[in-house]
Amino acid sequence: MTSRTGSAGGPGTPSGCLAMFPGQGSQRPGMAGHLLDTHPAARGLFARADEILDLPLSRICATGDAGELGRTEITQPAIATTGLAVWEVLREAGYRPAATAGHSLGEYPALVAAGVLSLESALQLVRLRGRLMGEVAREVPGAMAAVLGLPADKVLAACEGAEGAGLVQVANYNEPLQTVISGHAGAVQEAGRAALDAGADRVVPLDVSAPFHCSLMRAVEEEFTEALAARPFADPVLPVISSVTGTYVRSGEEARELLRRQLTGPVRWVEVLRTSERHPVNAYTEIGPGRVLSGLARRTLGDVRVRSTGDARRLSAFVGALEPGRQPAPAAS
Known part of the structure; x- marks a missing residue:
């Protein structure tokens, strides 16, 4: 399952590997401390991010507390920068995936990895995105909840049945x-009750500051669209699977439009993973903090090779597996 040569990767890169960048919710205090302590490539990336945003992301991602890191306008650039710092470490070690994808916010570092966006453009867009989403959160009593153990079509029906209580839509x-639902707080609660009545195992309220990926975000769509229009988008040099459509991004202009649609549309991660199977992809690497996407890949695709890189041990093991002449270690998610 590994390739020492060829277009799919450099020495030790798993053949047909999908690079997956996580989104909001994967952050944790200290998530980049090991990167900054150990990897010059990561320190260089963080230094550039600090300068671009005039924000002490290096400090926040190494020693900031949960309260500071939990502010949406900070969370989003912090996660994106941490993912790109890991990407730089892996790329320097010879990692060459067959394709890339990002879950919601993660689509921005995925587009940087694919050559569509510059680091500067991606970080400035992400910071604006976080600020605008935070504004919606302060003005709208919104909520999100994860519905577990119920097929997506029945979750959608539960949302439609709760429309009398306000707006609630499938977000992820x-x-x-x-399946994650998002909207007005009362409507999300009503849809959650309907989902439990329909056979859901659990409905878990999410600790987020805004109702992401629903029509309530339309209030900030115009300003964000103007910001997207002001940034250059190049055609991908590496295949990118969009979380908006679950299919490949064909051009820079399409990527720009998809980021606009992402504000109010659902994340189609199941379709991303199904598309990756047809690439073909037979290995998955989560690039950044946390192990959320590793779990989603396993539970969606079954017995697949999955690696996460969210801590010093896992990252070191994967970098070691990329060295020429080394046999990759067993997957450690």
């Missing part, structure tokens, strides 16, 4: 039996 198709 994360895995076949995990």
Whole structure:
């Protein structure tokens, strides 16, 4: 399952590997401390990010507390920068994936990795995105919840049945039996009750500051669209699977339009993973903090090779597996 040569990767890169960048919710205090302590490539990336945003992301991602890191306008550039710092470490070690994808916010570092966006453009767009989403959160009593153990079509029906309580829509198709809903707080609660009545195992309220990926975000769409129009988008040099459509991004202009649609549309992660199977992809690497996407890949695709890189041990093991002449270690998610 590995390739020492060829277009799919450099020495030790798993053949047909999908590079997956996580989104909001994967952050944790200290998530980049090991990167900054150990890897010059990561320190260089963070230094550039600090300068671009005039924000002490290096400090926040190494020693900031949960309260500071949990502010949406900070969370989003922090996660994107941490993912790109890991990407730089892996790329320097010879990692060459067959394709890339990002879950919601993660689509921005995925587009940087694919040559569509510059680091500067991606970080400035992400910071604006976080600020605008935070504004919606302060003005609208919104909520999100994960519905577990119920097929997506029944979750959609529960949302439609709760329309009398306000707006509630599907925000994330994360895995076949995990679907996230978003909207007005009362409507999300009503849809959650309907989902439990329809056979859901659990409905878990999410600790987020805004109702992401629903029509309530339309209030900030115009300003964000103007910001997207002001940034250059190049055609991908590496295949990118969009979380908006679940299919490949064909051009820079399409990538720009998809980021606009991403504000109010659902994340189609199940379709991303199904598309990756047809690439073909037979290995998955989560690039950045946390192990959320590793779990989604396993539960959606079954017995597949998955690696995460969210801590010093896992990252070191994967970098070691990329060295010429080394046999890759067993997957450690």
